[in-house]
Amino acid sequence: MNMSELQTNKPWYKQMWPWLLISxxxxxxxxxMITIYLAINLYADKPVRDGVVKRGLKVEQLKVEQDRK
Incomplete structure (x- = not known):
């Protein structure tokens, strides 16, 4: 038996190439998955910017009432 016959008789999970392609x-x-986890847990409650409120999926500008005298 030569080396090429020994390599072709191995099952697929003992070959290097399938694992290299799967990796x-x-x-x-x-x-x-790590990116989604970090986005949900670290940045979910951050304010968009000053004067803006996020309610659900809607972002609204806060109305600033000025005293006019």
């Missing part, structure tokens, strides 16, 4: 999308999916 790229797996790393991207993990990075996406």
């Amino acid at each position: 790229g999308p797996a790393v991207a999916a993990i990075g996406c």
